[in-house]
Amino acid sequence: xxxxxxxxxxxGFGTRMLPAxxxxxxxxxxxxxxxxxxxxxxxxxxxxxxxxxxxxxxEKKAVEDHFDRIPELEARLAASGKPALLASVAALAERVKVxxxxxxxxxxxxxxxxxxxxxxxxxxxxxxxGDTIFSTTGGAESPTTALVAxxxxxxxxxxxxxxxxxxxxxxxxxxxxxxxxDGVIKxxxxxxKPTPEAAPSRLAVAARYLxxxxxxxxxxxxKPGKGGEIQLTDALQLLLAREPIHGVVVKARRHDIGxxxxxxxxxxxxxxxxxxxxxxxxxxxxxxxx
Ligand code: G1P
Numbered sequence: 036x037x038x039x040x041x042x043x044x045x046x047g048f049g050t051r052m053l054p055a056x057x058x059x060x061x062x063x064x065x066x067x068x069x070x071x072x073x074x075x076x077x078x079x080x081x082x083x084x085x086x087x088x089x090x091x092x093x094e095k096k097a098v099e100d101h102f103d104r105i106p107e108l109e110a111r112l113a114a115s116g117k118p119a120l121l122a123s124v125a126a127l128a129e130r131v132k133v134x135x136x137x138x139x140x141x142x143x144x145x146x147x148x149x150x151x152x153x154x155x156x157x158x159x160x161x162x163x164x165g166d167t168i169f170s171t172t173g174g175a176e177s178p179t180t181a182l183v184a185x186x187x188x189x190x191x192x193x194x195x196x197x198x199x200x201x202x203x204x205x206x207x208x209x210x211x212x213x214x215x216x217d218g219v220i221k222x223x224x225x226x227x228k229p230t231p232e233a234a235p236s237r238l239a240v241a242a243r244y245l246x247x248x249x250x251x252x253x254x255x256x257x258k259p260g261k262g263g264e265i266q267l268t269d270a271l272q273l274l275l276a277r278e279p280i281h282g283v284v285v286k287a288r289r290h291d292i293g294x295x296x297x298x299x300x301x302x303x304x305x306x307x308x309x310x311x312x313x314x315x316x317x318x319x320x321x322x323x324x325x
Pocket of ligand 1: 144164206207208209227228239240241242243266267268
């Protein structure tokens with residue numbers, strides 16, 4: 036079955052980005068001139084997805100507004116010879132239909148994904164966390180493209196993985212399993228935010244998932260876990276008892292924009308890769324470095 040739908044949970048409060056994320060959803064905070072969420076939808080489009088469901092909340096209407104058209108603004112930009120300013124989002128809207136659904140209560144990532152049940156129906160779908168983007172160099176594929184390729188090969192749910200240092204395992208979902216080919220693991224365990232002692236490996240769940248629709252029945256059975264929230268990782272552990280799940284170690288570099296330090300680092304890194312922008316910024320960076 037072709038994978039044509041993506042679900043992007045973007046309902047969290049973004050507490051690590053306060054006060055910036057109080058009235059502006061963290062997913063709309065920019066990396067250079069584009070909101071983070073736009074990079075996520077672009078990654079989906081590049082992997083062949085043409086239908087995106089944003090899971091938002093009553094405080095985060097602006098996330099879906101970003102993908103809507105503003106004819107008055109478009110007309111004004113066209114009249115002043117600056118249509119290029121909205122071109123990237125307009126081009127994206129032509130390739131991808133963006134929908135939104137609301138999570139009424141913040142009951143966790145698993146509950147957010149569950150809100151997509153009706154929209155997704157009976158096909159496999161991609162789940163992409165809205166506060167994380169990936170950059171690639173040297174023609175490497177994006178995590179979503181890699182997940183779709185692995186799904187085509189194995190026909191199972193596939194989770195993006197990244198190796199993390201032992202002291203950071205307690206921040207992530209951590210998986211255990213056996214390598215079936217270079218960079219591909221057949222999973223036998225998933226644990227949400229374990230202690231380093233309890234972690235089955237140092238392979239962390241990295242913000243992108245390709246899920247079969249069987250995940251929804253598992254989410255219905257998932258009790259609140261870490262932090263009292265319905266955890267997607269716990270539902271995946273239930274799914275593992277019913278179907279095989281693979282993990283793919285991603286080759287792209289992950290950028291979490293949910294905290295100020297990583298957000299700023301991401302902006303600098305992206306600026307350094309943009310020749311025009313870097314020409315303007317580099318002298319200041321050199322000056323700061325003395
Ligand atoms: C979520 C997931 C976790 C995963 C992480 C990064 O945690 O629950 O399993 O490793 O995203 O993708 P959060 O960062 O929302 O606490």
